[in-house]
Every structure is written in structure tokens, then in C-alpha cells.
Amino acid sequence: MRKRLGGIFIAFVLIAALAFLALDVGFALYKNDRFEETSPVCTLNILSGDVTVLPADSFMWVEAEDGMALEPGSRVRTAENSYASLTFSEGTTTSIQPGTDLIIDRLGNGDSTQANSVLLKQRSGKTWSQVAKRSEDDDSFQIQTPSASITVHGTLFSTEVDESGATLVQTAEGLVNVSAEDEAVLVSEGQQTTVCSGSPPAIPSPAPPAENELLFTIDASVFGQVTSPGGASTGVLPDGSVINQISGSRTFTHDDLNRMILVPEPDEGEYSVVLFGDVGTSGTYTIEGFSGGERTFVKSGTANVTSEEGLVLKLHLDVIDGLVKGITELTSNESSGQDTTISSPVDGISSSQVNKENSEDNVPWYQALGSYPSSSWIVIVSIVALFALVFILVWKRT
Numbered sequence: 001m002r003k004r005l006g007g008i009f010i011a012f013v014l015i016a017a018l019a020f021l022a023l024d025v026g027f028a029l030y031k032n033d034r035f036e037e038t039s040p041v042c043t044l045n046i047l048s049g050d051v052t053v054l055p056a057d058s059f060m061w062v063e064a065e066d067g068m069a070l071e072p073g074s075r076v077r078t079a080e081n082s083y084a085s086l087t088f089s090e091g092t093t094t095s096i097q098p099g100t101d102l103i104i105d106r107l108g109n110g111d112s113t114q115a116n117s118v119l120l121k122q123r124s125g126k127t128w129s130q131v132a133k134r135s136e137d138d139d140s141f142q143i144q145t146p147s148a149s150i151t152v153h154g155t156l157f158s159t160e161v162d163e164s165g166a167t168l169v170q171t172a173e174g175l176v177n178v179s180a181e182d183e184a185v186l187v188s189e190g191q192q193t194t195v196c197s198g199s200p201p202a203i204p205s206p207a208p209p210a211e212n213e214l215l216f217t218i219d220a221s222v223f224g225q226v227t228s229p230g231g232a233s234t235g236v237l238p239d240g241s242v243i244n245q246i247s248g249s250r251t252f253t254h255d256d257l258n259r260m261i262l263v264p265e266p267d268e269g270e271y272s273v274v275l276f277g278d279v280g281t282s283g284t285y286t287i288e289g290f291s292g293g294e295r296t297f298v299k300s301g302t303a304n305v306t307s308e309e310g311l312v313l314k315l316h317l318d319v320i321d322g323l324v325k326g327i328t329e330l331t332s333n334e335s336s337g338q339d340t341t342i343s344s345p346v347d348g349i350s351s352s353q354v355n356k357e358n359s360e361d362n363v364p365w366y367q368a369l370g371s372y373p374s375s376s377w378i379v380i381v382s383i384v385a386l387f388a389l390v391f392i393l394v395w396k397r398t
Contacts, residue, residue, distance in 0.1 A: 041089040042070045042104050042118075047231030047245070049082025049098070075103045078125070083230035085245050090116045091132030092141060095232055095245045100125025105144070119144065126160040128247040131174075148195035151177040157187075158247060167195040170207045172250060210248070210264035212324040213290040214317070216273065218259045222283030222303070223276040226261050229269025229317075234261055238276045268319040270330065275303045287315070291323040299327060 044053065044064055051064040056073030064076070064084070078084055078100045086094040086104070096102060106119035119142045120127075131141045133154035143150040146165035150157075155174025161167050169178050170192040178185055178193050183200035187193050192207040218224035225235030225243070232245035236259060242251055248264040275283055286300040301313075314330040 042074075042107055043087045044068050044070055044076065045085045045087060047083035047085060047095075049230075050079040051082055051084045051096075052077050052079075070104050072104055072107050075101070077101050081230075083232055085232070086120075088116075088118060092118065093130050093243075093245065094120065095128040095247060097126040097128070097247060098230075100127060102127065118142065121145075122159055122161055124161050124163070126158060126247065128158045128245075130156050130244045145195075147197040147199075148178055148180045148201065151179070156244065156250075165197045169193050169195075170248075172248065209293075211292060211322070212265055212319070214263040214266045214271075214324070215286075215288045215290065216261040216263075217254075217286040217288075218261070218275065219283040219285065220253070220257050220259055221277065221281055224259060224261065224285065225274045225276070226263065227272040227274070228263070229267050229271065234263070235259075235274075266317055266319075266324065268317055270314055270316050272314050280304075287327065289317075289324040289326065291325075296324055297326045 044051070044067070046064055046066040052061045053064045053068070053070070054061050054075040054077075056071045061077075070076070070086070076084065076086075076096060078096050078098050080098050082098050084096045086096065086102075088107075094102075101123040102125070103121040103123070105121045106117065108117055117140055121144045123146065127143070129141070129143070129152075131152050131154050140151050140153055142152075143159050145159065145161045145167040147161075148167040148169070150159060150167075150169055152174065155176055156172040157174075157176045158170045158172070159167065160169075167178075169176055169187055171187045171189055173189055175189075176187045178187055178195065178201045180195045181198070181200045185193055185201045185204055187204045190207055191204040193201045193204045195201045214226075216224065216226050223236045223238050225233055225237065226246070226249075227233045228246050232247070234244050234246040234249040234251060236242055236251060244251060246263055250262045252260055252262075254260050273285065273287070275285065277283060282302060282304050284300065284302050286298065288295055288299075289297045299315075316328040316330055318325045318328060
């Protein structure tokens with residue numbers, strides 16, 4: 001009997017030691033390798049011009065560096081004619097227009113149910129956000145302005161703050177919740193709302209149609225990307241990744257035959273059109289300009305792809321008296337309606353601008369495998385099974 005009791009005592013000592021070790025190691029793995037990774041990472045991409053950053057816990061503004069990671073509390077400013085974008089690890093991007101002042105207030109909140117929660121405070125200027133779909137209701141993307149709070153769970157929208165602090169929100173896709181003064185409205189696709197300081201949001205109304213538009217139509221046999229004068233890009237890459245950095249732009253497919261990129265209110269200046277495809281693939285493209293609903297110009301051509309990626313052409317968009325009037329070609333090897341061989345690498349597009357937010361191959365582990373609480377049951381069951389095995393072995397020996 002004494003021998004059996006001694007064996008039981010030894011078994012409990014071993015179990016306690018293993019439990020302490022397992023919990024210690026498990027907590028370390030969870031804290032270091034899981035918890036920190038589930039908080040969204042914010043990367044600043046410099047598209048063009050002058051961008052400055054006030055790092056968290058600092059009183060000195062510094063010149064921003066392309067690809068720099070921003071911590072909660074960091075502040076970003078874009079100068080006149082300057083563009084930047086924020087890329088978050090879960091696939092969300094926010095394009096920052098000229099004259100914008102933005103604070104990255106929160107990236108996650110330490111709660112596993114809100115690991116992808118993002119809060120930006122926009123003091124002035126304009127932003128264009130493409131928010132990845134979120135599975136949890138509490139896992140939201142928020143922008144706070146001096147007059148309003150905007151909350152989304154996956155959508156495409158713009159936020160503009162004027163000198164008085166008034167906010168204009170326009171939704172290009174999905175639903176946006178806009179609240180102020182204890183009242184809230186839902187702004188659906190194609191709608192907008194305004195919020196003045198101290199007032200509730202206005203009833204959503206149809207957003208005014210664009211006065212000027214650029215429409216790029218690309219043969220479905222190839223993939224296309226458009227880069228604006230500010231360095232922002234919109235389009236589809238060969239791996240199926242979709243990038244959308246040009247404010248107000250949309251990418252869609254028409255009759256499964258053509259991919260179309262629509263850019264409303266395009267800026268005057270140099271645009272690049274890039275086609276991607278398998279070697280030997282031929283693809284056609286058409287570029288159309290519209291002002292006041294009337295087409296002002298059209299250009300079409302065919303490209304023979306000789307490498308996986310290449311520059312098709314560069315063109316200068318002419319805007320006269322606020323209306324799109326035409327384009328001026330800037331490449332010597334491209335002529336309207338003629339074949340163009342693509343052999344040079346893409347220039348003017350940095351790797352930081354190629355945002356692969358919709359690629360399944362780039363889904364973070366916590367989206368592919370689920371949150372930690374669901375996998376914690378596996379850890380608990382494994383520990384219990386280990387304890388049981390040790391107890392049985394010791395019991396048999398006694």
C-alpha cells in the first residue's frame with residue numbers, strides 16, 4: 001500500500017512538472033509567435049512626392065522611407081502633389097492623397113477576437129481605403145475624423161476632411177457605417193453622406209457622377225495594370241492579385257472577355273499601361289476618355305508578350321479647362337493600332353506598390369487557420385493526453 005501511494009505521489013509530481021513546463025512553453029509560443037503576429041502590421045509606401053512621419057513617442061518629424069513599418073501612435077503627412085499608401089498585413093490598403101494628415105491610432109487591441117482591428121484618425125485631407133473582408137463583427141476598420149466616425153468590415157470607400165473639419169464619405173463598394181452625435185447612417189454603393197462638426201450625418205444620397213473618366217479595356221488573355229501620375233496603381237496581376245490605389249478607381253470583368261479599369265476624375269500627367277501574360281500571348285487594349293458623358297478620344301492597340309511583365313506604353317493625359325481632351329504618346333515604339341512587342345521590364349513601379357491583398361497564397365496564417373482560441377483546444381487535449389499517459393505508466397509500475 002505504501003509503495004502504491006509512493007508511486008501515485010511520484011506520478012503527481014511528474015504531472016505537475018510537465019504541466020508547468022507545457023504551460024510555460026505554450027504561453028511563450030502564443031505570446032511571441034502568435035499574439036504579436038495577429039496584430040496588423042502597417043507599412044508605409046511612398047508613391048511620389050514628399051511624405052513625413054512623426055514616429056510614435058517622438059516629437060520630431062522625419063522624412064518617410066519607402067517600406068517603413070509604422071507603430072500605433074505614428075503620424076503621417078503628405079505634402080502638396082505627394083502620394084503614399086498604408087498596407088496592413090490582413091490585406092487592407094489606404095491610399096493617402098496630397099495634403100493629408102493621418103494618425104495610426106490602433107493596430108489590434110490585445111483581444112484575440114479583435115486581432116485585425118484598425119483605427120485611423122484622419123485630421124485633414126483625403127484617403128481611399130480598400131478594406132479586406134473581416135469574419136468577425138468586432139474585427140473592424142475605423143476612421144475617425146473631427147466630425148465623424150466611419151466603421152467598415154470590408155468595402156471600398158473614400159473619406160475627405162475639409163478645413164472646417166466637415167467630413168465627406170463616398171462608398172464605391174459595400175456598406176459604410178457613418179456615425180456622429182449619437183446617430184448613424186449606412187452609406188451603400190454609389191452613395192455619399194456629409195457630416196458637419198456638431199451635427200449628425202446627412203441622409204445618404206447618390207454621389208454625383210464623375211465629370212471626367214478614363215476607361216482601360218484589356219483583353220482577358222492578359223492581365224493589366226494602370227499607374228497614375230502620382231504613382232498609384234490599379235489592376236490585376238498574373239497571380240490574380242488585385243491592387244487598387246487610385247482614388248475612386250474600379251476593376252471589373254465584362255462578359256468574361258475583357259478586364260476593365262475605370263479611373264474617375266483622372267489627374268493630368270503621365271500614365272503607364274502595363275500588360276502581363278505568358279510568353280507568346282497577344283492581347284488587345286483600348287483607352288477611352290470621357291468628359292460630360294461624351295467620349296473625347298479612343299486609342300487601341302495589340303501587344304505581343306515576350307516576357308512575363310513589361311511596359312506597353314506611357315502617355316500624357318491632357319486636361320483643358322477641367323475636361324479630358326486627349327492623350328499624347330510618350331513612347332517611340334508604340335503607335336495606335338500597331339503591334340507592340342513587350343520586352344523591357346516594368347519601370348516606375350516599385351515592389352512596395354504591388355499590393356497582393358487578394359492573393360490566397362498570401363493569406364496570413366491566422367486567417368487560414370483560424371484564431372488562437374480555436375487551436376487552444378488542441379493544446380489542452382494534447383496536455384491532458386500526455387498527463388494520462390504518464391499517470392498510467394507510473395500506476396502500472398507501482
